[in-house]
Amino acid sequence: MGRAGCKSPGIQDGRPRPGCRGLRPQGSHHPCGGFRAAVNPAQPGTYNDSGKISAWAQEAVNEATGLGIIQGDEDGAFKPDALSTRAETALMLYRMLDKLSFI
Template sequence: MSNSSIVTGYPDGTFKPNDRVSRAEFAVMLMYMLKPQTEGTALTLTDTSKIGAWAKKAVAQAVQAGIISGYPDGSFRPDADITRAEMAVMIARALPEGRLQSG
């Protein structure tokens, strides 16, 4: 993933493979993989101001693509640890129709 620029590490040059992944970090990784050609939509999430500049475009692209919709209270919680279930939902929403088939 590092060779494909999906994971680039932290601004100080470190790479922390054993750290937890935040919701914003996962959104960035997923959008790097998908390479959307849009700038994304205007964010109306209640905590948009808490999304770092490094992640805003990826979150906006994910919202536009229907991959992220936020919590019922309208927040995204960018710094919260992402759960496996949340990752699975985001990945499933990112897959083209018909790619998830049994057998």
């Protein structure tokens, strides 16, 4: 069953669950939802594995990349099947708050 009632890694029923680990596309999708109106995204980058990013997440990944919230790894890959670490999630939140001039 996993941690904190998670049936699988990630977000269940469209809502984040405490203690659940999300995949990278999920982490890109949620912060950008309320962020779009606040800033004008730059041109998104491309990843060498962008064909593996699910269609439902593609727009959010492109926006988050264009805004500088997420970046590829040293090999230029996004790794959409990888789980986001706490450090990666914290860095995305930091970059988002920085773009909004909250920090």
